[in-house]
Amino acid sequence: MAVTSTIENPALVRAERRSPSWSRLTGSDRLWAFAFATPYVLVFIAFVIYPICYGLWLGSDPATYRQLFVDPVYPSALLNTLIYLLIAVNLKLFLALLLSGFFMRRGWWTKTLLLVFILPWAVPAIPGYISIHWMLNGQWGLVNNVIWSLWQADGPPWLDNANLALGSVIYAHIWKWLPFWTIIFLAGRMAIPTELYEAAKVDGASSFDLFRHITVPMLASLYLVCTLLSSIWALGDFNAVRFISGGGPALSTHVLATLGIRNAFEIGNPALGMATVLSALPLLIPLVILLMRQLKKGQVQL
Amino acid sequence: MSLARRTRLKRSVAHLAAIILGAFLIMWSLLPLYNMVRVALQEKEDVFSSHVIPISPSLHSFWTVFDTSYWLLASFWGQMGNSLWIGIIVASLTLAIGTLTSFTIGRMRIRQGWMLTNAALMTYVIPMSFLAIPFYGIMGKYGMTDNSLAVIAVEVTFATPYAIFIFQQYGASIPLELDEAARIDGASPPQIYFLIYLPLMAPALVAIGTYALLLSWNEYLYAFLLLSTEGKITVPVGLGKFLNSDEAPWNYLMAAAIVYAIPPMVIYYSFRRKMSSGLTMGGVKG
Numbered sequence: 012m013a014v015t016s017t018i019e020n021p022a023l024v025r026a027e028r029r030s031p032s033w034s035r036l037t038g039s040d041r042l043w044a045f046a047f048a049t050p051y052v053l054v055f056i057a058f059v060i061y062p063i064c065y066g067l068w069l070g071s072d073p074a075t076y077r078q079l080f081v082d083p084v085y086p087s088a089l090l091n092t093l094i095y096l097l098i099a100v101n102l103k104l105f106l107a108l109l110l111s112g113f114f115m116r117r118g119w120w121t122k123t124l125l126l127v128f129i130l131p132w133a134v135p136a137i138p139g140y141i142s143i144h145w146m147l148n149g150q151w152g153l154v155n156n157v158i159w160s161l162w163q164a165d166g167p168p169w170l171d172n173a174n175l176a177l178g179s180v181i182y183a184h185i186w187k188w189l190p191f192w193t194i195i196f197l198a199g200r201m202a203i204p205t206e207l208y209e210a211a212k213v214d215g216a217s218s219f220d221l222f223r224h225i226t227v228p229m230l231a232s233l234y235l236v237c238t239l240l241s242s243i244w245a246l247g248d249f250n251a252v253r254f255i256s257g258g259g260p261a262l263s264t265h266v267l268a269t270l271g272i273r274n275a276f277e278i279g280n281p282a283l284g285m286a287t288v289l290s291a292l293p294l295l296i297p298l299v300i301l302l303m304r305q306l307k308k309g310q311v312q313l
Numbered sequence: 314m315s316l317a318r319r320t321r322l323k324r325s326v327a328h329l330a331a332i333i334l335g336a337f338l339i340m341w342s343l344l345p346l347y348n349m350v351r352v353a354l355q356e357k358e359d360v361f362s363s364h365v366i367p368i369s370p371s372l373h374s375f376w377t378v379f380d381t382s383y384w385l386l387a388s389f390w391g392q393m394g395n396s397l398w399i400g401i402i403v404a405s406l407t408l409a410i411g412t413l414t415s416f417t418i419g420r421m422r423i424r425q426g427w428m429l430t431n432a433a434l435m436t437y438v439i440p441m442s443f444l445a446i447p448f449y450g451i452m453g454k455y456g457m458t459d460n461s462l463a464v465i466a467v468e469v470t471f472a473t474p475y476a477i478f479i480f481q482q483y484g485a486s487i488p489l490e491l492d493e494a495a496r497i498d499g500a501s502p503p504q505i506y507f508l509i510y511l512p513l514m515a516p517a518l519v520a521i522g523t524y525a526l527l528l529s530w531n532e533y534l535y536a537f538l539l540l541s542t543e544g545k546i547t548v549p550v551g552l553g554k555f556l557n558s559d560e561a562p563w564n565y566l567m568a569a570a571i572v573y574a575i576p577p578m579v580i581y582y583s584f585r586r587k588m589s590s591g592l593t594m595g596g597v598k599g
Contacts, residue, residue, distance in 0.1 A: 043502035044421045048429060051414040051473065055432045058448070058470040059439070066447035113334060124335050126582070128342050133581035135531045137549040138570035141556060142349040145563055153348045156363045186345065247440020249534050254556070268442045275446045276538065284446045291443070299438045306434075313437070313478050 070285035079274075079286045088265040091177055092246065092291065095266055099181040100241045103189055108234065110189070111196035112222070132190040140254035143183045144170070147255075173263035176256040180264060183255045184245070192237060199233045200226065236311045239302040246295055267291045353567040360563045374568035383565050385555055388543050393573070396547040399461055399536075400529040403468045407525040408518055410469065411476030416506050418477075419484045420492055430481075433474035441471050442534055449538050463539045464547075468532055472525040483517040484510075523584055527577055548573045 079085055114125050131139060146153045147169035155166030170176050207225050216224070249268045252258060258265040258273065265273065267287055275284025305311065352360055354370035362368075377383050381390065414433075418426035448467055449458070457463040487510070495505050511518070533549040540546045546554075552573070555566045 040421070040502055044417045044423045047413040047417045047421070047502070047506070048423065048425075050410045051429060051432075051477075054410060054466075054470055054473065055436065058466055059432070059436050059444075062444045062447040062451060063439075065451055066444065069447060069450070110338075113331070116331065120335070124338060127339055129581070130342050130346060130578075133578045134346065134574045135549070135577055137531070137533055137552055138349065138567075138574045139345055141552060141570060142345045142352075142567065144556075145352065145567075146345055146348040151361050151363070153344070153351065153365065156365050159363055160365055186341070190342075243438055243440060247442045249442045254553075268440070272442070272445060272534070272538075275449075281446055281450060288443050288446065295440070295443075302438065303434075312482065313475070 066285050066289070069282050070289040072282060075282045075286040076290070079283060079290065084262045084265060084270060085287070087263055088267055088270040088287075089290075091264055092266040092268075092294070094177065095181065095184070095248075096242050096245055096294070099184045100238065100245050102181075103185045104192055104234065104238055104241060106185070107189055107192035108196050108230070110193045111200055112226070114193065114197050115200055129190040129194065131186050132188070136187060136250050137254065139187055140183055140250060143179070143186070144255055147179050170256055171260050173260060176260060176264045180251050180255045184248070184251045187251070188241075192241065195237060196230065196233070199230050203229045232305060232308065232310045236302065236305050239298050239305065243295065243298050243302070246291060246298070349567050349571060352563050353571055355564050357562055357564055374564040375572070377565055378568045378572055383562065385562065386565060386569060389548070389551065389569055389572075391544055392546055392548045392551045395461065395545060396530055396549075396573075399465055399468070399547060400526045402465050403472060403529040404522045404525040406465070406469045407472040407476050408522055411473050411480055411521060412511065412514065412518070413506075414473070415477050415480035415484055416510055419481050420489070420505070420510060421502065430477070433477045436470065437474040437478075441467075445534055445538060448535070452539060458539055459541050459545060461540065461545060464532075464536050465529075467535045467539075468525075468529045472528050475524065476521045479521055480514065480517055483514060487513050520584075523580060527580065530577055 110128075114121060114128075145151075149155060149166070149168035149171055152166075152169070154169065158164060158166035167175055169179050203225065207229075208221055211221055211225060247268055248266070249272065252264060252266050252269045256264040258269055267290065271284045271287035273284070274287050275281045278284075306313065351365075351367055353374050354367045354372070356369070356371065356373065359368060378386055378389060381387050414429055417423050418429055444467075448463075452458050452460070452463045491509055491513075492505050495509055500508070531549070532547075533553065536547045537550045537553060540550060548569075552566065552570055555561075555569070
C-alpha cells in the first residue's frame with residue numbers, strides 16, 4: 012500500500028519514459044527473458060494454480076454441501092464471518108481514519124505517542140493474541156482482576172459467553188490492526204497538499220468543514236481500497252478466532268476460515284473443510300472484483 | 314468574553330482532550346503487552362491470583378526460557394533457530410524470484426509481462442488460509458508433510474506478489490537508458506541484472522527482504538499444519554502447543570512469547586525511518 016511515493020532514492024530521479032529500449036527482444040535475449048520468468052511461473056503453477064484446482068475438485072461434490080448446510084455450526088459460523096467483516100473491519104477503519112487526524116498534530120509528544128501506538132502491530136500476532144486470551148480469562152485474567160480491585164465485583168466471563176467471546180475476537184482484531192491502518196491513512200493525509208487547507212481556512216472554514224470537504228473527498232478512494240483489502244484479509248483470518256476464543260464456547264464463535272480448518276483436520280473430512288472455505292467465495296469474489304476496479308483507476312497503488 | 318480569550322479557552326479545551334485521548338491510547342495499546350510482562354514476572358502459583366501488579370516480581374521465567382529447564386521449553390532455542398533459518402531462506406528466495414520476475418516485466422519488457430502481473434495480483438487477493446487444505450493434501454501426496462521445505466514454498470508463494478509490485482514501482486525510477494547503454498557496450502541480460510539492476514535496487518531489496526522475513530517469522534497456520542516433529546516446528550507453533558497443554562505454565566509461556574517477539578520489534582523500530590510508510594505495511598497481513 013503506497014499512497015505516497017514508495018521509497019526515496021536520492022540518486023535517481025524518475026526517468027522520462029521514451030520508447031522501450033528492449034522492445035525488440037531477439038535470439039538469446041528472448042531466451043534469457045523466459046529463463047528469468049521461469050521461477051515465478053513454476054511457483055505460481057505449482058503452489059497457486061495446482062492447489063486451487065485440487066481444492067475445487069475436493070469441494071465439487073454437491074453432497075458435501077448438503078452435509079455442510081445441515082451442520083448446526085455452519086449458520087452461526089457464516090453469521091460470525093459477516094459480523095466480523097462488517098463490524099470489526101469497518102469500526103477499525105473508521106477509528107483509524109479519525110486517529111490519523113489526531114496523529115497529524117505537531118509536537119514531540121504526538122510522535123512519541125505514535126511510537127507506543129504502533130507497538131501492537133510490531134509485536135507478532137500470536138504472542139499478542141495469547142496474552143489477550145489470558146487477559147480475558149474470567150477467573151484469573153487481568154481485566155477481571157482490575158474490575159475486582161476497583162469495584163469488588165466479578166467481571167463477566169468474557170470467553171465463556173458466545174456474544175462476549177465474539178466481541179473479544181473483534182476487540183483483539185482491532186487492537187492488533189488499528190495501528191497499521193492508522194499509519195496508512197496518516198500517509199494518505201500527508202499526501203494532501205497543505206495549500207488546500209490553508210486556502211479553506213482563509214475563507215473561514217471550520218475544522219469540520221476542512222474534514223468534510225477536503226479530507227474526506229481526498230481520501231475516499233484510499234479508504235475504499237483499504238476497506239476492500241481489509242475485508243479480504245479478515246475473511247481469511249484464522250489466528251484471531253483460533254487464539255482468542257478457539258471457536259468456543261460450544262463452537263459458537265467459529266468463522267468460515269477456522270471452521271474449514273476444523274472440518275478438514277480435526278474432524279478429518281478435507282472435502283467438508285474445502286466446501287466450508289468455498290462457501291465463502293460469494294463473499295470473496297465481489298470484494299476482489301470491486302478491488303480490481305478501484306486499482307485500475309490508478310489512484311491508489313498496492 | 315473577548316474573542317482572544319475565547320480562542321485561548323477553545324485551544325486549552327482541545328489540548329486537554331488531546332491529553333485524555335493520548336492517555337487512553339497508551340492504555341489501549343499497552344494493556345495486553347503489560348499483561349504479557351506481568352504474567353512473565355510472576356511465579357507459577359502467583360499467576361492464579363487476583364493481583365493486578367505482580368507481588369514479588371522475578372526474572373525466574375526468563376531464566377527458565379534461557380536455560381530451557383522446563384520440559385515444554387526444552388526445544389525453544391531450536392525452534393527459534395527454525396524460525397530464523399526458514400525466514401532467511403524465504404527472504405532470499407522471495408528476493409531472487411521477485412527481482413528476476415520484475416526484471417523481465419519492467420526492464421526486458423516481455424510481451425507476456427501483463428500475465429505475470431495478473432498472476433501476482435491474483436495470488437495477492439487469495440486469503441492464505443483458503444488454500445491450506447488443498448496445499449496440505451498436495452504436500453501429503455509428495456511426502457512433504459513435516460518438511461520445512463513445504464512451509465518455505467508456501468511462504469515464498471505468498472510473499473512474492475507484493476515483492477513484484479514494489480520492485481516494479483521502485484524499478485520505474487531507474488532510467489532505462491542505463492540498460493540501453495550497457496547493451497550497446499555488449500552486456501548480456503544477466504550482466505545487466507547483476508551489475509546494474511540489483512545494485513540500484515538495493516533499498517527496495519532491504520525493504521522486501523525484511524517484509525518476507527517478518528511474514529515468515531509471524532506465520533502460524535501453515536507451520537502448524539505442515540510441521541509436527543518437535544525438532545522442526547517454529548516458535549509460534551510451539552507457543553500454540555504450550556497453550557493446549559494441561560499444565561498451562563502461563564509465566565513460562567509469556568516469557569517465551571516475549572523473547573520471540575523482541576527480534577521483529579527491533580526490526581520494526583530500527584527500519585521505521587528507512588522505509589517510507591507504504592513499504593513495511595503490507596508487511597504482516599493477517
